[in-house]
Amino acid sequence: MVRILPQTKSAAVNPLKSSQPLGAAFAFLGVEGAMPLFHGSQGCTSFALVLFVRHFKETIPLQTTAMDEVATILGGADHLEEAILNLKTRTNPKLIGVCTTALVETRGEDFASDIASIRAKRGGELAGTKVVLANTPDFHGAIEDGWATAVTAMIETITRSGKQARDTKKIAILPGWNLTVADIEHLRETVESFGLQAVIFPDVSGALDGTVPDRWIPTTYGGTTIDEIRELGTVAHCIAIGEHMRRPAEVLHRLTGVPYVLFQSLTGLKGVDRFASLLSAISGAAVPTKLRRRRAQLQDALLDGHFHFGGKRIAIAAEPDQLYQLATFFIGMGSDIAAAVTTTDTSKILEQVPTESVQVGDLGDLEGLAAGADLLVTHSHGRQAAERLGIPLMRIGFPIFDRLGSQHKLTILYQGTRDLIFEVANIFQANQRAPTPETLDPFRNRDMPDGLRSSLLARR
Amino acid sequence: MSSLSAKIQDVFNEPACEKNHGKDAKARKKGCSKPLTPGAAAGGCAFDGAKIVLQPITDIAHLIHAPLACEGNSWDNRGAASSGPTLWRTSFTTDLSELDLVMGQSERKLFRAIREIKEAYAPPAIFVYSTCVTALIGDDIEAVCKRAAEKFGLPVVPINAPGFVGSKNLGNKLAGEALLDHVIGTVEPDDAGPYDINILGEFNLSGEFWLVKPLLDKLGIRVRACIPGDARYLDIASAHCARAAMMVCSTALINLARKMEERWDIPFFEGSFYGITDTSEALRQIADLLVRKGADPEILDRTEALIAEEEAIAWKKLEAYRPRLEGKRVLLNTGGVKSWSVVHALMEIGIEIVGTSVKKSTVEDKERIKQILKDENHMFESMAPRELYAMLSEHKADIMLSGGRTQFIALKAKIPWLDINQERHHPYAGYDGMVELVRQIDLAIHNPIWCQVREPAPWDCLPAVEEEMLGEEGARATVDAFKKLAGTTAGDFGEC
Structure with a gap:
């Protein structure tokens, strides 16, 4: 049984989390023609915007209701209305995704009724634009929660409810936020290779994948379409990826009766086998040759790679589902989890992370727990800890601002697992140090308990 | 909260700010x-x-x-x-x-x-x-x-x-x-001297103040406190003992400069380390203020000598870029003092300024830009992303210099871009910094990716591809066909 250790410090040191509204905005960015709108002070938006831009190296549509002192005292409904109308006139989005922030949530207004009355009053002007509300105060949860809340809100607001005629060749996939652009594209190709059609929602592979459109577009210019979201009830099956996508999948099931299967992770041979079998069962088609080939390549990668993983001590800091995804991957390769730090205690998946304890905390906690580890696994903010500890850093999650191409890194299915194995093994090989008499001296190492000793040759 | 409102009112009432000076009492209260x-x-x-x-x-x-x-x-x-x-x-x-x-x-x-x-x-x-x-x-x-x-x-x-x-x-x-x-004035240093100065509003981005500090060192001028770049707490706590101050980023800390003058009699001037003449002018003014406050006037001559020497070296280095950059059109989309000080040096080596944002500039800044550019039409308050994109994709500039916020507008329009705001990776201050800026402009404009990225895919002009089969002649025709069809090709840019 995993012990989940709550945060006991008063000062968070080097935050691991990004905020909940950022997670919600991220999900809205996976919808075509979308404009996420933070209901808060302009700084809330500016910080999230800069962080998105640093990560994706793309223009990010994101606006603010620009709450000032007066609105903070008297209430922000007017600012919300003005912002929505301004966005409609200036950018004519198909979707305005309202993400609340700590500021307005602390005031505690009834945003749903604010939006309902704006819609009632301004219905004509807002024709052709959906307005969806995600309640995402910063003082609760993190990216995962915000993402799932926004997806749930979009299903509740846009998807047509009631049992509908199902297209047996169409499935819906609700991916967690931690899937990259490359993951989404690969997922779609894989599903299609079974003769199925996939509605992936949200689909960040459209607008955030680093393409060059031939004109200036103020909203997102790719992603799941509003029509696709409306028609989610017509798919044969729904596949949710990551524990945090259980709630949206359940809501879809409740509204439309579409059955769902949840994969906690699509990284690792066994999980992918289950996924491929499921697609084969749904489609009635045999597993395509190409996928069999990928599986064989993964088998070979497991064989070639495992030498580098065995006995290595890995320190991971990530959002709950990503922590689970990575911890099971490393355990599956023969490594040990030296430290597991996560952002919030709200997820059930934490109980299944294959380690003794999970610390809810920050990168300061990771740095404290990771002494003696062979590899740090977290986002770019872990670079300072890695430098101080002299331990290599594998960058995953959000934000990654000091490396290019993180969106094009594959992390799921046979091929993604294979790539991960190579990436990690290469980090270890790059940081290998030649043996010296000192490091191998039997007397020198005797006073250190075995458990704390990291691989002799891997590190200084 | 009431003390905070009072503080805000106080900050809005800034007598050292020219813009503020021109307003009536009511407008002033509203803030800037x-x-x-x-x-x-x-x-x-x-x-x-x-x-x-x-x-x-x-x-x-x-x-x-x-x-x-x-x-x-x-x-x-x-x-x-x-x-x-x-x-x-x-x-x-x-x-x-x-x-x-x-x-x-x-x-x-x-x-x-x-x-x-x-x-x-x-x-x-x-x-x-x-x-x-x-x-x-x-x-x-x-x-x-x-x-x-x-x-x-x-x-x-x-x-x-x-x-x-x-x-x-x-x-x-x-x-x-x-x-x-x-903070300021809470610690009395035991080493205060007649050549101590404060630099206010210098952030030491990419360490660029280290391009300037050796110049001051050489003149025997000590930076008591650089606020905030590379500052230590004790430097700032004892900053009241400086003899003079230079205010680098005017809009940020003008209240600090003025109040330090009132409280501790530290005269200040507004200057910039961006651009060659500005750097020289800054050194001159620092020396002047120190002399006014009792330093030995011989420092003035030493300063002039250093300026002459450093300027000569910098201009010589810049001259090397003239053949590559003469006639190139730059769009400056950034605010404040940066615009005109950099403009001058760029124009000096033959670069043409096709536009500059004056969003954060003072009235005085605008006058200066007007004089330098000789055309008011090149000044704009701010530009909507859509307009900016249109201007760039019509190739009305060869490069845009701006902050990260507008970066992708230029890049998606397939126009070279250089970061001159806080996230930049190169130091641009002082004499060497100006040379570095020009070098970066040169590298950006002449990067070979531009003629690759602007070329449309061959299958986007199918008839032309068929012609290509005809050989050399056909290839020429292909290029012409591209021009007709796509409107945007490498050929338009001359040097690719």
Whole structure:
């Protein structure tokens, strides 16, 4: 049984989390023609915007209701209305995704009724634009929660409810936020290779994948379409990826009766086998040759790679589902989890992370727990800890601002697992140090308990 | 809150600000920040501004009293450099949870957080920043800081600039006020001398102040405090002992400069280290002020000699770029003093300025730009992304110099772009910095990717591809066909 250790410090040191509204905005960015709108002070938006831009190296549509002192005292409904109308006139989005922030949530207004009355009053002007509300105060949860809340809100607001005629060749996939652009594209190709059609929602592979459109577009210019979201009830099956996508999948099931299967992770041979079998069962088609080939390549990668993983001590800091995804991957390769730090205690998946304890905390906690580890696994903010500890850093999650191409890194299915194995093994090989008499001296190492000793040759 | 409103009114009433000077009493009270339009606003909040100004102080702990987003989404994002301490890069926040807020535990959590930091890091001081939520629920950070300072025996400075009070610029000024109220003048140095100066509003981005400091060293001028770039707490606490000050980024810390002059008789001037003539002018003015305050006048001649020597070297280096850059069209999309000082040097080597934003410029700035550009039409207040994109994709400029915010407008229009704001990776200050800027412009414009990225895919012009089969002649025709069909090809750009 995993012990989940709550945060006991008063000062968070080097935050691991990004905020909940950022997670919600991220999900809205996976919808075509979308404009996420933070209901808060302009700084809330500016910080999230800069962080998105640093990560994706793309223009990010994101606006603010620009709450000032007066609105903070008297209430922000007017600012919300003005912002929505301004966005409609200036950018004519198909979707305005309202993400609340700590500021307005602390005031505690009834945003749903604010939006309902704006819609009632301004219905004509807002024709052709959906307005969806995600309640995402910063003082609760993190990216995962915000993402799932926004997806749930979009299903509740846009998807047509009631049992509908199902297209047996169409499935819906609700991916967690931690899937990259490359993951989404690969997922779609894989599903299609079974003769199925996939509605992936949200689909960040459209607008955030680093393409060059031939004109200036103020909203997102790719992603799941509003029509696709409306028609989610017509798919044969729904596949949710990551524990945090259980709630949206359940809501879809409740509204439309579409059955769902949840994969906690699509990284690792066994999980992918289950996924491929499921697609084969749904489609009635045999597993395509190409996928069999990928599986064989993964088998070979497991064989070639495992030498580098065995006995290595890995320190991971990530959002709950990503922590689970990575911890099971490393355990599956023969490594040990030296430290597991996560952002919030709200997820059930934490109980299944294959380690003794999970610390809810920050990168300061990771740095404290990771002494003696062979590899740090977290986002770019872990670079300072890695430098101080002299331990290599594998960058995953959000934000990654000091490396290019993180969106094009594959992390799921046979091929993604294979790539991960190579990436990690290469980090270890790059940081290998030649043996010296000192490091191998039997007397020198005797006073250190075995458990704390990291691989002799891997590190200084 | 009332003391904060009074503070804000005080900051808005800035006699040293020319823009402010021209307003009547009523307009002045409204402040200098334009009201924000919901749904059409850009830029940071007051907290952001306060943190930008103070965070580069390298040896203190910066503690943000807020729910996660204020710090969690914004830390480790600016390129100021430190010559020693690294504590400023460690992020501290009270990361308030729902429970903290509902149970009213946030003040106590703040106090405990200060203790934890003091015990684990023993910094010379801790700066505590209030934010929207903690201001809204009425946390008295001033009282908590006072109590913590007494109890733990170190300066704990409240920075009262919650995001909703206004813009980034207002936050800059409130940060200056906090330094005046709590830090500057609290330590008496034992080494004050006649050549001590302060540099205000220099952030040492990419370490660029280190391109300038050796010049001052050579003249025997000591930087008592550079606020905030690469500063230590003690430097700032004893900054009141300087003889003169230079204010680098006028809009950020003008109140600090003026009040230091009033309180401690430290005269200041507004100058810039961007551009060659500006750097020289800055050195001259520093020497002048020091002499006025009693330094030996011989420093004036030494300064002139150094300027002559350094300028000659810099112009010689720049001249080498003239053949490559003459006639190139630059669009400057950045605010403030940066525009005209850089403009001058660029024009000196034959670069043409096709436009410059004057959003943050003062009246005086605008006059100067007008004189330099000889055409008012090249000045614009600000440009909507769509217009900017249109202008760039019609190739009305060969390169845009701007901040990260508009980066992708240029890149998606397939136009070279160079970062000249806070996230940039190259130092541009001083004589060498100007040469570096021109070198970077040259590298950006002449990068071979441009003629690759602008070329349409061959299958986008199918008829032309068929012609290509015909050989050399056909290939020529292909290029022509591209031009007709796509309108945008490498050929339009001449040197690809």
